[in-house]
Amino acid sequence: MAKARRAMERDVKLVDVVIELLDARAPLSTENPDIRRITKGKKRLILLNKSDLADKGVTSAWIKRFKAEGCEVVALDARSNSSMGLVKEAIGRLAEEKRARDREKGIKERAVRALICGIPNVGKSTFINSLCKRASAKTGDKPGVTKGTQWLKVSAEFELLDTPGVLWPKFDDERTGTNLALIGAVNEEILNKEELCIELLDYLIKNYPGLLDERYVLSETEIHEKLAEYETKVTALGVNKRALAYMELTAKKRGCIKKGAEADFERAAKLITDDFKTGRMGRISLEKAE
Ligand SMILES: Nc1nc2c(ncn2[C@@H]2O[C@H](COP(=O)(O)OP(=O)(O)O)[C@@H](O)[C@H]2O)c(=O)[nH]1
Ligand SMILES: [Mg+2]
Structure with a gap:
């Protein structure tokens, strides 16, 4: 666990944007407070995944709430390609400030880099597969980046760190544990x-x-x-x-x-x-x- 946290602390320094997957049926229970702490100050895109299983009206209210906190939010069914355009647009908006800064400084424009994170089973692998359907070629090591870091090229403007940050959920209270078991995020055998x-x-x-x-x-x-x-x-x-x-x-x-x-x-x-x-x-x- 401490190892996963340290890996995320290291990886987050390499990216411009953090993409956190939450389960749309229980966004609070599936949010790991360590992820929020580690990614503090980074531009955040929240994906309310498995929204095909969640109450539409409730999901809309969550979108409003997270947007009010300054995040970009997209409700998603990671198994389908249909919302990937929205995801790319949201990332483009998050990166705009940085791009403008780079342009001002005369820095050559480079691809926006993002890290995917979330608790186990929330849909990270499924999402990465849908997002990278066509262009999932690994772009290999980049100079100036920790050796061994692999980037998935999503488009000319957007690259993804190929290893998602995985942290276990926090069982802050009984309700959280119950919700996690009900949505299948933890083994229900424990309850x-x-x-x-x-x-x-x-x-x-x-x-x-x-x-x-x-x-x-x-x-x-x-x-x-x-x-x-x-x-x-x-x-x-x-x-x-x-x-x-x-x-x-x-x-x-x-x-x-x-x-x-x-x-x-x-x-x-x-x-x-x-x-x-x-x-x-x-x-x-x-x-x-x-
Ligand atoms: N209904 C539904 N199932 C999903 C969705 N995204 C992922 N899944 C399923 O959730 C399970 C866990 O997904 P996976 O990508 O392996 O999660 P990871 O552990 O975060 O990488 C798999 O059975 C997926 O098919 C979604 O948006 N809707
Ligand atoms: Mg996975």
Whole structure:
């Protein structure tokens, strides 16, 4: 970890622009505070990646918020080429000041250099592949640059450091860990699947009312009955009865049944969290830009 940080501290000195990938569904949880510290003072382009899985309205609010902080922002599906033009334009805008300075000093114009960074699994490799589709030839060592540094030539005006900066996410609080597990940024095995599912269900019930009912074809009557059953049966404090009622109903609807017709909560939890992660549940954001 310290090694990755040091590598990024060294690499950031070589570039004009830092491109940080965040997951559009949870931009705060996927932002590593060390990256922000290390790249301080550099021009920043934030890519809200996997935006095909995120809530469009919420993503627009995030774009506004990051722009207000002085960054360029592009919402992206890194698997597709379609937004790469926007990315190049944003980089052009970030580099404009530097280009003007170079021109004034009579320095010959050279390509803008950028470093990609982000936590694992956020889509860095996918993005680099899409961006460099045609011209991914390595440009090799450059004089004056750390030996061994390779640059990918994206266009005549734009080069990319070929090794992205990878830092692990920070688990500042429980919510961050939950979000990272739900979007698949960390191995969910480290967390209890059923608890993870309860957190997701609780969030969806509050923020996307009706979504679960529709996805799992649950009627209002069914939900009310099951909830009433939990209210009388479960008296322990701190138990999320509403989420549990949804999980049990979904288990039964989807055939997650154990011997004796009991709901298999573990299987239901996996099914529900997978439906979210893969986008089958629809476009959902876990963090809002308030
Ligand atoms: N739905 C969706 N999946 C993506 C997107 N970008 C990357 N992925 C997937 O996310 C996974 C991790 O991507 P990868 O590029 O290896 O992440 P890296 O660890 O940051 O290099 C892969 O399965 C990609 O196909 C995107 O914009 N949308
Ligand atoms: Mg990668």
